[in-house]
Amino acid sequence: MADVNTRLYEGLFLLNQQNVASDYAGCLDHLKDIFTRAEAELVAMSKWDERRLAYEIEGQKRGTFILAYFNSRSTQIANIERDCSLSEIVLRALILRADHVGEIELEEAKKQAADSDVETRLRSEPKDDRDGGDDTAASDDKAAPQTSAQSAGAE
Numbered sequence: 001m002a003d004v005n006t007r008l009y010e011g012l013f014l015l016n017q018q019n020v021a022s023d024y025a026g027c028l029d030h031l032k033d034i035f036t037r038a039e040a041e042l043v044a045m046s047k048w049d050e051r052r053l054a055y056e057i058e059g060q061k062r063g064t065f066i067l068a069y070f071n072s073r074s075t076q077i078a079n080i081e082r083d084c085s086l087s088e089i090v091l092r093a094l095i096l097r098a099d100h101v102g103e104i105e106l107e108e109a110k111k112q113a114a115d116s117d118v119e120t121r122l123r124s125e126p127k128d129d130r131d132g133g134d135d136t137a138a139s140d141d142k143a144a145p146q147t148s149a150q151s152a153g154a155e
Contacts, residue, residue: 006071011096014091017062027089034083040072044113057091068100069109
């Protein structure tokens with residue numbers, strides 16, 4: 001996308017908490033699909049925050065905020081906003097030109113996006129794999145006090 005009319009934009013997307021909790025990776029893929037349909041080049045995307053909302057939006061009291069930086073033609077911003085308003089996953093979207101963002105901030109956003117990729121992999125990992133490691137640690141913790149009690153009784 002080497003078009004001279006492309007600009008850097010910053011988008012803050014409020015996602016439905018229930019959808020994020022059940023399929024985090026799917027929600028991020030949904031946002032990426034919106035950018036793809038608008039022919040936008042995604043620079044960085046990461047989770048900004050999960051928090052309680054000041055007021056209910058479409059019956060939701062909590063939401064997850066996703067911060068994205070992307071290059072797009074200005075004529076495509078209306079298409080992105082339309083896709084967001086039609087989406088059941090995206091509750092709200094705010095898109096601004098990112099002329100205020102410098103190279104340092106953009107590099108930091110890319111690093112945070114890499115950290116967000118790790119979170120995405122962990123959330124999409126089958127629950128059985130995560131529980132297996134936790135059960136082993138829990139059984140080791142239970143064994144440690146018994147060993148201490150046994151050694152105390154031996155004295």
